[in-house]
Amino acid sequence: MARVIGDVILDLQNISLSFGGVKALTNISFDVREGEIRAIIGPNGAGKSSMLNVINGVYHPQQGRIVFRGQERRRMNPHEAAAQGIARTFQNIALFKGMTVLDNIMTGRNLMMRRNFLWNALYWGPSRREEIAHRKRVEEIIDFLEIQNIRKTPVGRLPYGLQKRVELARALAAEPSLLLLDEPMAGMNVEEKQDMCRFILDVNEQLGTTIVLIEHDMGVVMDISDRVVVLDYGRKIGDGPPDEVRNDPVVIEAYLGAGH
Amino acid sequence: MIYREAGQFKASYEEDQQIFPIKQDRIVMAALVAAAFFVAPFVASEYWLQAVLTPVLVFALAALGLNILTGYAGQLSLGTGAFMAVGAYATYNFLLRLDGLPFLVGLVLGGLSAAAVGVVFGLPSLRIKGFYLAMATLAAQFFIVWALAKFPWFSNYSSSGIITAQRIEIFGFAFDTPARKYLLTLAIVSLLALVAKNLARTNTGRSWMAVRDMDVAAEVIGIPLMKTKLLAFAVSSFYCGIAGGLYAYTYLGTVEPDGFGLDLSFKILFMIIIGGMGSVLGAFLGAAFILLLPVGLNVLMHTSVGALVPATLASNLELIVFGVLIIFFLIVEPHGLTRLWQIGKEKLRLWPFPH
Incomplete structure (x- = not known):
């Protein structure tokens, strides 16, 4: 292209x-x-x-x-x-260490999520559909950066190079x-x-x-x-x-x- | 061999994002809940229902509340007892002063009052963290207990601030026996546990954990820190408030402000440390551990060693063993019982093969 x-x-x-x-x-x-x-x-x-x-x-x-x-x-x-x-990554990795790769990247989309905590508490209808829709986009980013096999791993357990890649993924998630x-x-x-x-x-x-x-x-x-x-x-x-x-x-x- | 997920393929993200993605977990959980609802009330003695199962549930709810704030959102709090007190006294006053107010509405209003108080005492969290924030919540702890004892209006001018819970009646059905009170508590706690799990696995919970793990990065990706922290305080205090209401209405029946002192806050903090920070299951495991272990030790002491030594020495021995066990568990697994449970599950998935 x-x-x-x-x-x-x-x-x-x-x-x-x-x-x-x-x-x-x-x-x-x-x-x-x-x-x-x-x-x-x-x-x-x-x-x-x-x-x-x-x-x-x-x-x-x-x-x-x-x-x-x-x-x-x-x-x-x-x-x-x-x-x-505007999205960014940090010189010293600034990932959310206690969360999985998937959750880290999903967090990158928080600004696009419209449902408030009351909807989320129910996890029903619009809230569930929203989560699934964003999960689909996140999976595309995971494919793009080739980190499919670690999506459920807590980022604290990953080697340095992969953490850098996950941080890039989280920044990209915000489109x-x-x-x-x-x-x-x-x-x-x-x-x-x-x-x-x-x-x-x-x-x-x-x-x-x-x-x-x-x-x-x-x-x-x-x-x-x-x-x-x-x-x-x-x-x-x-x-x-x-x-x-x-x-x-x-x-x-x-x-x-x-x-x- | 039984616990194996081979052959369970997930064809949609919905299936992948359910609370228990593994079929065996779903079966066990369904069986547990069914047993708690349909077997326990008929099998367990009144003593067990009243003095063991109901308090375990009430404390699990309070621990869940604290876990939302401390485990998920990373804001250390020593004010749990005070927020429970607000829930209990607010519920009492709403039911007392608004004639014909349904019990559940009163309970929810009590929870909301606790949430409001929680937000006020959560305001310092915008500027301070860690131990310093704990000091601010400690102020809430002392202030609220003092205020409830000082102003007799809160306890309807009873002596030394004691309140006696009104009769619980929902749609004309009286919850007056230990079994009925247990069932009511169980229903409320199960519902709120499900809600907590839903919050934890969606955007709300991820924002809390992001603030906990690295607040600068959270802000840079667009999470509003103030809103997120205050929401954690509100939801957490709501849970503690409901737990306080249940503590007064379904567990003890009569409470006084001093019963919600710092001891209670520490007890609940120990529960989430032992049970596991940032986990819904951890709140239940922690509450069960802290409340059931002394009961078990007591029985053990009186049947074995206790029979040989004087009674006072036996009860001191109980405390010593209890303390040693807590230290032992923290050394074995600093991340709590939940982590032990997860490790056990991972091992079980492979068993009996080495790889």
Whole structure:
């Protein structure tokens, strides 16, 4: 399927974020186009995760504007961001450890569930139909990510690589238009990384989801992303297609090291 | 060999999502419920119905209530006794002051009063967690018991706040014998257990567990923390309130505020710890364990060791053995009897083959 890169879906303008005297982000602007894979790279402490937290409302920037799907906002809370179609995964896996894989992914669809607790208490008629309907969609995601055999396993018992995949599944369950991935390949071996790369590309191509990802593996970033933002000490030092960024002397100096 | 699910294929998600997906479980459960309804009232003695089976059910309901809050939603509470007291005293006052109010309506109103009080004392949970929240619910525990004893209006100006339950009559049928009271309790507890299971397996329960396991992630995927936590407090306190009403009306008949003290809250907390957090079955197992074990030990002591030593020493020995057994079970399986039961079932599925 041919990928179509559309208009700007998310536009960040002059974002500044500080915690007390510590400046996490300083005057950062970049945009994300519909259907693209946008990578954010930078050394440790560059402000990459803070950037994602600003996008989905966990942190509130002191300055700057965020325009998502034509709607401008200064600050929002994570709940609103989720309702508008922004889903994410976390750097340190943030699954619900006591719940099964199936329940974790079902939880990802909570915003689409309309029946209140009184209906659920009865588990009758509309409530039961709703559960079954969502279960069907969740099973499609389970098939898509090839985790059929572990659907009834509590996630706490799964190995790390699979947990990362379940977290991706939970984010996908919300059918997001913008998916934020915070180091989806951290701590994985080569084979697991290849799998995860394939899933990210599949999500992007087959579901048409726009993806913003943070990743340290330069091989992966340069291979799969359309455009790359480079952060260093909370400032933007580079922005463009992978080839351009790779050859930018400023980026090489700050991130790849002078030796390259 | 008997407990095997081979050949039981599920052709729809409905079949896969039922409460007992394995046929043998369904049969055993149906048999248990049938025995509890149709055999126990006729076979068991009045002592057993009144002093053993009814309290086990009442405490199981209270433990279920606490388990919704602490086991499913992860909010530690030490106010269970107080919420039960609200249920009991509110039911009493509704029945006393509204003439001709049906008993069940009074009981539900009592439960709703407890739910309202639970929500108020659940408000701190929006800012504090764990032991600090436990302190806030502890305040509820002391305050409510104090208020019920302090203001005589609650107990209709009886001495030291004692209330005596009115006669229970539903559609002209009097529930006045231990067997009838047991049946009424059983019906209410079974219904509420089913409701709890339904809540647990749908979106409501998943939201509670999500808040329990990782609240930041829960918020990011769109679960409103405040609403979810307060709903857990409301539903939990409703269950405790109904349990309190039954405690007064079908079990004891006469209660005083001090009977709903911190001891009661701890007793119920022990039940869910021993029975298993976050499990409907655990509430029943825990209540049965904590209430039946002393009875069993008592019988055992008086027939064996107790006959040889003085009576006071025998009753102390009972307590020692009881404590040791609790510690033993927690060491063997920190996740409670429910987990032991599940492990047993998994083993049984393979038995007698090693793999």
